[in-house]
Amino acid sequence: MTAQLNPRGDVAVLVPAAGAGVRLGAGAPKALRPLAGAPLLVHAVRRVALAPSVRCVVVAAPPAEVDAVRALLAPVAPVTVVAGGAERQQSVAAALAAVPAGIPIVLVHDAARALTPPALVEAVAAAVRGGADAVIPVLPVIDTIKEVDAAGTVLGTVDRAALRAVQTPQGFRRTVLAAAHAAATDPLTDDAGLVEKAGGAVLCVPGSELALKITRPLDLLIAEALLAAEGGGVA
Numbered sequence: 001m002t003a004q005l006n007p008r009g010d011v012a013v014l015v016p017a018a019g020a021g022v023r024l025g026a027g028a029p030k031a032l033r034p035l036a037g038a039p040l041l042v043h044a045v046r047r048v049a050l051a052p053s054v055r056c057v058v059v060a061a062p063p064a065e066v067d068a069v070r071a072l073l074a075p076v077a078p079v080t081v082v083a084g085g086a087e088r089q090q091s092v093a094a095a096l097a098a099v100p101a102g103i104p105i106v107l108v109h110d111a112a113r114a115l116t117p118p119a120l121v122e123a124v125a126a127a128v129r130g131g132a133d134a135v136i137p138v139l140p141v142i143d144t145i146k147e148v149d150a151a152g153t154v155l156g157t158v159d160r161a162a163l164r165a166v167q168t169p170q171g172f173r174r175t176v177l178a179a180a181h182a183a184a185t186d187p188l189t190d191d192a193g194l195v196e197k198a199g200g201a202v203l204c205v206p207g208s209e210l211a212l213k214i215t216r217p218l219d220l221l222i223a224e225a226l227l228a229a230e231g232g233g234v235a
């Protein structure tokens with residue numbers, strides 16, 4: 001029996017959380033590292049669980065931490081925890097396999113985007129509900145972007161008007177995500193990429209600065225500051 005949040009919700013959220021966090025530096029798996037006293041994963045799941053459309057959450061944990069993650073999240077929200085894989089894509093596939101029948105919309109989120117507001121979860125789900133097969137939250141690129149060669153010589157300046165930085169949660173009609181994963185060959189960094197590769201259309205919606213991915217040590221400091229500015233609450 002899979003744990004449920006809103007039994008009338010039409011959305012399952014997958015939370016890949018099995019990454020090491022190499023770019024954050026030595027320590028526990030990234031999803032379990034503390035941000036203002038609670039692991040990143042706890043912050044992420046707490047916010048996802050506040051989105052009214054969400055019926056179930058499936059977390060892909062580091063294989064050695066599955067029982068510990070179950071215990072950690074039990075007081076936070078009813079979640080299903082499975083073992084993740086060596087690549088993010090494998091972790092997502094493992095979580096997808098645990099989604100119960102009858103849920104038509106699947107969102108794929110990152111534990112590392114720990115401060116993502118529930119409103120963004122709802123906006124992505126609403127766009128899928130509105131007819132899109134695949135939906136990604138995006139932000140404009142704010143730096144000038146150069147294309148360079150292996151020696152570091154600039155080859156040209158890219159027109160950033162056509163570029164977007166991509167966040168999660170990414171939303172999918174469940175059948176579309178399942179087909180894209182079934183057809184996947186090489187690992188890609190995001191799930192929308194699998195849909196693109198399979199020839200599907202992907203729609204952009206506005207992302208959120210709060211959905212930043214905690215990747216490097218500076219990102220943790222930024223997240224701490226954002227939480228402090230909010231008085232520790234959720235946006």
Ligand SMILES: Nc1ccn([C@@H]2O[C@H](COP(=O)(O)OP(=O)(O)OP(=O)(O)O)[C@@H](O)[C@H]2O)c(=O)n1
Nearest residue numbers: 016017018019020021022023086087091111112
């Ligand atoms: N084998 C993996 C690798 C990544 N992830 C998850 O995918 C999300 C986005 O990945 P990223 O931020 O790149 O995390 P890491 O892979 O842990 O980071 P790094 O590359 O620095 O090790 C994270 O929530 C991470 O836990 C996962 O579930 N399984």
Ligand SMILES: C[C@](O)(CO)[C@H](O)COP(=O)(O)O
Nearest residue numbers: 110166167168189190191213
């Ligand atoms: C899925 C993702 O968060 C979208 O930006 C991202 O691709 C995760 O992987 P990365 O290797 O950290 O870019």
